[in-house]
Amino acid sequence: MKTKVYIRSSGMISPQNTFGKSITLENPVLPGGNRMNAIEPDYKQILDAKSIRRMSRIIKMATAAAQECMDAADLKQPDAIITGTAYGCLEDTITFLERMVENQEEMLTPTAFIQSTHNSIGAQIALTMKCHGYNNTFVHRGHSFEQALLDAMLLIAEGEMKNILVGGVDEITDTSHAILSRFGLFRREPVVSDLITNPGKGTIQGEGAGFFLLSSEASGDDMATLDHLALHFKPSGTHDLLDFINQEMEAQQISIEDIDLFVLGLNGDLKNDSEYDVLQSAIRDHQKNAFFKQLSGEYPTAVSFALWLAATTLKNKKLPFSGPGMSSRGNMKRVLICNAGLDGHHSLILLSAC
């Protein structure tokens, strides 16, 4: 893609203190059990009271993060809004399903139904910002956020739009956590601080809303440039993450040695993390590795947290957190996010310092 893409700003609500003016990050919030809920702001301070009453938690999270992103870019409206969410609006979906069963398909109220559609997230953001521009929602499992990013990069390359608001969001609900637990996805024993360094069977569930303002024009105060994005799907068999990376890097005319920081999607599950073994051997300097899922938990659009982490690191010239798998390094120019997602959805995102 020839047109340069700048990440002007971001807004992130996550299990870490990533939102708002007083971002305190040095010591990461550690998981307590096998799920990490987002630290949420007081939405009444950020969102219009009349609209809040109808908004579910995920819509509030996304709208607040999107608003923070726009405020940080000092923009009122984007040219387009693109959202990625794999699970969509679970709380409202489940509420409507439950009522449907309890009331035996009678006397059902519409609010939960209308808020259950995946695109009601992007729609609420458009309503809030009175944005009539292109609005799309990608719901393709572990690639939902990456495809939203790709769509935004396409729009910029097409030359019709300048500023695109893109986000990735997924939520945990008690019901969804309980159902996913039945698939054996999460750790049985509570995890405290050694999710990655002490891998086991299962991971911890996370949630969050991460929004970014992508722009075709440099502002002089951008976080980073978004240089390349590549997607790969391989549901079973060997996953050749390293081959995938080498291929994509070659096309960008760089090599693994040129990367200063790898933001890797290991999630503490032995089977999942074995995907990264060959890659980690190839990255000779292990100080270059940062593991983001010990901060965000595992969820289909967790790469939005990784992008926030990578862009923030490049902007501030240091990692925002300290701790295991978070070595602070000087003079980082290039960051590569690698995620070998659940169910075979792999992605790479390459960023550079401005």
Add this chain to the structure above:
Amino acid sequence: MIVKPAAEIFVAGVGVNSALGLNLAANLHALQAGSSGIGPITYLNTKHREVFSVGEVKSSNIDLGLLTGLSPDTSRTALLSYIAAREAWDDAGLHHETGLRIGFVSANSVGGMDKSEDFFEEWMADNTKGKLKNVVGHECGYITDLVAMKLGIHHYTSTISTACSSSANAIFHAARMITAGYLDVAIAGGAEALTRFTLNGFNSLMILDPLPCKPLDENRKGLNLGEGAGYIVLASAKAMSQLETKAYCRLSGWHNVNDAFHQTTSSPEGFGSFMSMQGAIRKSGIRQEEIGYINVHGTSTQNNDLSEGTALIRLFGDALPKLSSTKAYTGHTLGASGGIEAVFSVMSIAHGYVYPNLRFETPMKDAPLLPETSFSIDHNLRHVLSNSFGFGGNCSTLIFSAA
């Protein structure tokens, strides 16, 4: 600023199933004969069985399973999706040996909900119960991956969900992926099966008509839900030269805007609809007088038809082209509607078909559109416009033009 697409996009194949039948031939036959597919509910297990008219695909999951080679316990959405996607694949003469980079961009609004809602009944009674296999395919994207894997497509697979404009958005996302050089060919469109969730959801909004719907009619009472799947095969000019088939037409224009008025209702003046159509026409580079037929969204709700009608009159004035809503035949197929209606629009260009708006009697007082009331063939048809408008103010328009 609207820019013409950098390269031409051709339509090399189509596949469709709906209340009118399981394949293109059956659908065209019904369209020509004026035979609506709306009728009573026969397959969906719901308390409202005797109440509502719907556009059901007239096959059980067992039959669909036999047809596809997939288990009959697979989500009905995936079964319908595969049948139409496979038909489109074969129609375009695709094979993996061509070396073409083939993608699959599919849309749906509630994924495998037909199975999840069964799981939920059991789960609520006892949360150790409920068959996990009924909920493993819940996600919208799971349905797409299942069908893509069966077709052997792995280069790029994506799922879009923007309610009733979903498959229109899927189609032009795929077109843009081809134009940008990521893909050579893409099967794009959507699928949706009837579920208790959507039936009860729309009922809670009080916009269902118990009787067969009357789109664009002053006395319309609401919509009928439908189900089905529709896909078109998009190809670059270079890919077309490698395929042994002729193109049906081109996808010459597209546009998407957000009404940003309300979560479910459209602005009374049809702002989103107007901008969507105007933008697509600009993108295609044609003059609006050149449009020969419009396949309107025309759901038959009070709000949509008035809003869309107002926008159409504002845009075209006295020079409205022939128009109709084919939802009078198929019902409103939600996430699949843009895809199914894209197939009908492609056939319109390819064969000059102009479809009637069944059961139309009285024009709307406040937006007096006069849709076609009988099937006809117009050999001069060169450009067709198709609208798809969804909840959340998501307004999309596609334009198909003679190749």
Add this chain to the structure above:
Amino acid sequence: MFDLKVKLIAQLNLQDLTPEEIGDDQPLFADGLGLDSIDALELIVLLQQQYKVKLASAEEGQAVFRSVRTMSEYIMAHQPKV
């Protein structure tokens, strides 16, 4: 009518409002309380579930839901006698 106001606040999730703040004759829709078409549907369900009163159509709602007083009068007129 107080009881009705409490139920209305709960059904429509009007978190910051107390029953005392809703006037008996205050317009509920448009300029008054600012309710919309979705709220009207919620109120139809409220009447059915809490008072066993069924509206003939959604259009009837326009007159019935004009104010808390008109709602209350409608309920009293149509509530099934026990």
